[in-house]
Amino acid sequence: MSERDTYVAELIQLDGRGDHVSGICGGCHAPALSRCLDCDDLQLYCHECTVSNHVRSPTHRIQEWTGEFFQGVSLKTFGLRVQLGHPAGQRCILPRPAFNDEFVLIDINGIHEVGLDFCGCETSDTHVRQLLRHGWFPSTSIDPRTAVTFRLLRHFQILSFESKASAYEYYHSLVRLTDNTGLSKPKDRYNAFMRMVREWRHLKMLKRFGRGHEASGVEGTSQGECVVICPACPQPGMNLPDGWEHATKDKQWLYATFVAIDANFRLKRRNVSTNEADPSLSKGWSYFVEEADCKSYLAEHLGEAQEKSTCSSHNAVNMADTKLSQGLAATGVGTIDCARHNMKRGNGVGDLQKGEKYINMDYLFFSTLCNNSLKILNVSYDIACQWHKHIWSRMESLPQSHHLNHVSKTIRFFVPKFHLPVHVAKCQSLFSFNFTRFVGRTDGEAPERGWSNINPVASSTKNMGPGCRRDTLDDHFGDWNWKKVVGLGALLLNKMKDALVERAEHQAAFDEFDTVISIKHRATWLSEMVIWEQNPNDTSVPNPLETKAIAITQAGARLRLAELEANELERGIDVSLHPEVSPSVLIASGLDLEEEQHRLKSLVESMGMHVTDTQRGSIVRMRNSLRRKIETWGRVQILYMPAVLQGGRDDQHNAEDIILSLPSWMKNKPCDQRLQNNEWELRYAQAYDALEELRQCLRIHCSLLTFKREWVHGQGANTRAQNALTRVHARRTACVKRYRSAWTALKALAMLLKKRDWKGRLQELADDHIKPLVDPFGVGEGRRQVSWIWMMEGIDCNGDCDDDGKHQCYSRIKSDVLPGVRIEWCKSRVRALRWTEEVELLTEEMGRVIRFLHWDAQRWDERRSRLAVENPAHTEGLHAYAARQAHIRRRLAAHFHALWAPYLMPTLGPGINTTHAELSLPDLTMPDAPLMDADGFCDNHT
Structure with missing residues (x-):
């Protein structure tokens, strides 16, 4: 701060001649008036020395002293001419000027008019070759x-990859570098610049994938050949060990292909230009499928009706024809x-016309897998449950080249983990x-991670012609894949470290869980789990991860009591003392009033000390309304429970404090046992209902906390997030109060009804029992203890059952021994298994990467002498x-x-040596030995 005046003074001094006020050129003692920025x-x-100094730098920006200030001038006005076809400084015997000297050169320093001479000798090359050999x-x-x-093209390509800057923005930045006043704008070359950038992208792609080393040349390029291949995935003939085809059954899964399917509706393209006017330069050689064949197939089948989803309401499926287009x-x-590694596959990208239609995704899926020779294929898609149903019959309509021999393969379909919870329970x-x-x-969510990288390009590609857009996106996808390749070292290393820790923790957690399970239950559950894992799609095999009990709800209990009363009416038995309110309705209404009292009491408690008149008036109106409801209900209650009149009601209490005197409250007072049984059934269901809502609140609260910690920043966003957490916490508190009310009533009724062993899996709810199943801020997996509230799965018939072993009220519910514990045991087992598999899979992937890179190096060695040329x-x-x-x-x-x-x-395999000494490599930690150069594909000097 204290040096600001110094800095400002020095910057201002540079606007004058500074220390060079003598005005004499040091080289020739002529008047010195120009400088280079x-x-x-x-x-x-002087002018002559300035020209001689810039024979090799014709794009530098020159300023000339006018006597009062510096003004920008062109080297061309000083007489500088660039001679092509000869060494710098050497003039051609027969120079040919560039079209009356109207030649524009675009460089990082700006846009320049250049005095250019082409070589006119008899042995001279074409103008294009002369420019290219000069780096233009x-x-x-x-x-x-x-x-x-070339320098500018490399710079823009990398800048577009990293910042997603458009060619328009970049070009006009160069215009402002040339003249930031707008008074002397250079000649407009934007269209030419766009064309050169696109051609540069295409030619660099061909060079990087060895097309310049092949005798067949560019036209010999095959479909999907110019793709950065994932070296960690199994690639037959490239990175798999000898004999992988004959691996034992317990090792075959290591050589499976994992693919993920998804759509991105941000990457739109407006209806501008045509394929005829703007064709793609690649013709399906890279990530996009070949346009003509794809459009021809879609035109034949686009009108076919698509099957509606029978799962959750997937808009991508059900509303495919209604997407705005x-x-x-x-x-x-x-x-x-x-x-697994989030890389785009060759010929695996294509345009969508109306939503995420099956025929579009089918074509892409079979295009990228048509030459796949692996035996196991794992496919992830957020609508896989619907899409996979008739996929093989739909495949028959595709060209024969796109058919997949699915009979000889093991193909499994999955829904990505983040998308799975919105599907129905069966899909989950x-x-x-x-x-x-x-x-x-x-996890199958790989495509979602890549969209954040490519989405910023949407604003510039949506107005491009079809060919230009495809070529641009192909280039960006190629750079994304290459960055993933060079980042595999850190990626797989971090995954392995994490997997080893998690495997140990989850195995310890499962072992701890397993020790408290009886041998009989453990053997049964393990047998069921193994059979289901071997036959997951066989509907006749029961799924051990699905609950076998029917959940208890208050709505279900009320329905059952109403059905019992209906049966009694059919038999001519009517115990109702009121024409409209039956005994079960009386008790159910009392519970509803109790709920309303709890809500009103919570509202009053949340008001705080400083209550406004508006708030106070609202509370009084709610109390009056509730009091009238209680009085109406009380008049009917007296018919069924006359003993409540003995103590009378305290009318001076607030409405939320009035004691309703339900059967559970009538300890030593006479009460109809039918009413007690009705309240017992409803309270029992209320307890289960409260626990289910409490579990839901804990899930939501945990999810919101995690989201807030990772994504919410700033005071406003944190305030909104905290308000949401407060609402969830209030709801959780209400659930706890409701459960404890039901528990107190059940204990009182159990004494009145002489019920034994009635608790089953219900327990008294202590504060330390109220915790999430997996607390992201709590102890590790190996030390956590599952609260009993997460082991509640439907009815438990340990106690109050009839002679047939069925609950007296829920006679249709099948009994199951500890279903919550069984499911949690199964889930704990599969968690430990998945992490064990992950460690083994990561070890295999590391070996594949090493083998692939050596195979690729050998392929480039073979290309060194493959093409014979005379030059x-x-x-x-x-x-x-x-x-x-x-190298x-x-x-x-x-x-x-x-x-x-x-x-x-x-x-790692035969012939692979990987130590530094064996490869005679420099120290990899040296800062002057980068692994990647400025153009992103290791295509510059290293």
């Missing part, structure tokens, strides 16, 4: 008048990703990653590029092996 010094030079990319292959430096050529994109076990063997800790310079370039790519992959392999050494298997 992009050179390392601000020395003043021409705007057209015929008579180019504009070019962009006016003015849009594409409403979004569908993708097929690697489910049949399509769960958590409850299925041999999937580790895969020695071209031959040397082919060798140098292939050697550097092989990069070996360095990545060594780097990853150094990170993973404690967790890798002793052998």
Whole structure:
């Protein structure tokens, strides 16, 4: 702060000649009037020296002293001319100017008019070749008048990957760098710039995937060939050990393909241009499917009706035909990703026309898997429960090249973990990653993580033509995959560390749980679980993770009592003393009034000390209304319970404090046993109802706390989040009061009705019992104890049952021994199994990455001499590029092996050596040995 005046003074001094006020050029003693803003010094030079200093830097920005201030000028006005086809500073015998000197060069420093001379010698190359060999990319292959430096194209490509800046924003930033006043705008070359950027992306893709090393050239590129392959996934012939096809049954699951399907409706495209006017340069060579074949198939089947969802109301399925598509050529994109490592698959991306229709996703799914030779396929999709039903019959309508031999494969379908809770209960076990063997800790949510990276591009791609948009998205997907590849070292290492800790904790938790289970129950539950895991889709095999008891609810209890009264009326038995209110209705109404008293009392307590007149008036009106209801109910109560008149009612109490004198309160006073039984059934159901709502409140409260901790920032957002937590806490408190009321009443009624062993799994609710099933802020999994409130699953017939072993009121409910404990035991077991599988799967994936990188390095070694050309310079370039790519992959392999050494298997495969000494590699920790260069694909000097 104290040095601000110094800094400001120095900045202002630079607007003058500063220390160079002598005005004499140091090289030739001529008048010095110009300086360069992009050179390392601000020395003043004469015109001739300025030109000679910038023979190799024609895009630097020059300022000239006018006598009062500096003004920007062009090197072209000083006489600088760039000679192509000859070494810098050497003039051509027969130079040919660039079209009356109207040549524009775009560079990081701005947009410049350049004096350009093409070589006119007999051995000279075309203008395009001369520009390219000078590091300038021409705007057209015929008579180019504009070019962009390679340096700028590399800079923009990386900037667009990281910041998602559009070409429009970038170009106009260059315009302002050239002239920020708007008085001397350079010639508009935006359209040419867009074209050069797109061609650059395409050519770099072809170069990176070895098309320049193949005799067949660019036209020999096959579908999906220019894709950054996931090295951690099983790739036959690339990273699998010898004999993997004959692995034992307990190891076959390690060689499964995990794919995840999803759609993104942010990546829209408006109906501008056509495929004829703006075709894709790739033609299905990368991530997007080939457009012509896809559109042809969709045109034949787009009108077919789609089956409605029988699960939850999935808008993606049921409302596919109602998605707004006016003015849009594409409403979004569908993708097929690697489910474990979040990489886009080749030919796994395509446009959507109306919603997430099955035919679109089918085409993408079979396009990316048509050449898959692995025996096991795990497919994750948020609507998999509906989509998979008729998938094989729909496959028959696809071209033969897209057919998958599903009969010889084991194919399993899943719903991603985050999406699963909105599905019906049946789906939550049949399509769960958590409850299925041999999937580790895969969650299926990989595509969702990638959308946050690509969504910012939507604003610039929605107005592009079809081909330009596909090429741009292909480039971004390729960069995303490459970043994932170079990040596998840290990713798999962190996953492995986490998995080892979790495996130990969950195994300890299961062992602790297992010791308290009887041998008989353990053997039965294990047998049921193993059978179901082997036949999850067999409906005849009972699912041990589903409750076998029917939940008890107050609504169900009231219905049952009403049915019993209806049966009595049919037999001519009528014990009602009131024409409209039966005994069960009287007791049910009393419980409702009790609930209303609790709510009013909580409202009064929450008012605080400073109550306004408006609030006080509202409370008085509510009390008056409740009092009238109690008085009306009390007049009918006297008919059934005349003993309540002995003590009388205290009318001076507030309405919420009036004692209702239900049968459970009539300790030593006479009361009809029918009324006592009715209250018993309703109170029993009320206790279960209160516990269910309490569990729901605990889940919500835990979820909100986690969300608040991770995502909520700022005072306003925290206040809103805290208000939501307060509302949930109030609801939880009400549930606790309701349960304790029911528990007190049940204890009193049990004495009156002489009930023994009536408690079953119901217990007195202490404060330390009120805790979530898994507390994210509590103790670890190995030390937590499950509260009894989470072991409540329907009716428990340990006590009050009739001769047939059925509860007196719930005669239709099947008994089950400790269903809550059984389900929790099964879930604890599968948690331990999933983490054990995850450790084994991660170990295998680490080995696959090492093997793949060595295979890829060997492939680049073979490319060094694959293409025979006559030009020695071209031959040397082919060798140098292939050697550097092989070198990069070996360095990545060594780097990853150094990170993973404690967790890798002793052998990775024949012929793979991974130590630093064996590879003769430099120290990987040196700052001057980057693994990745500025263009994002290791395509620059390292």
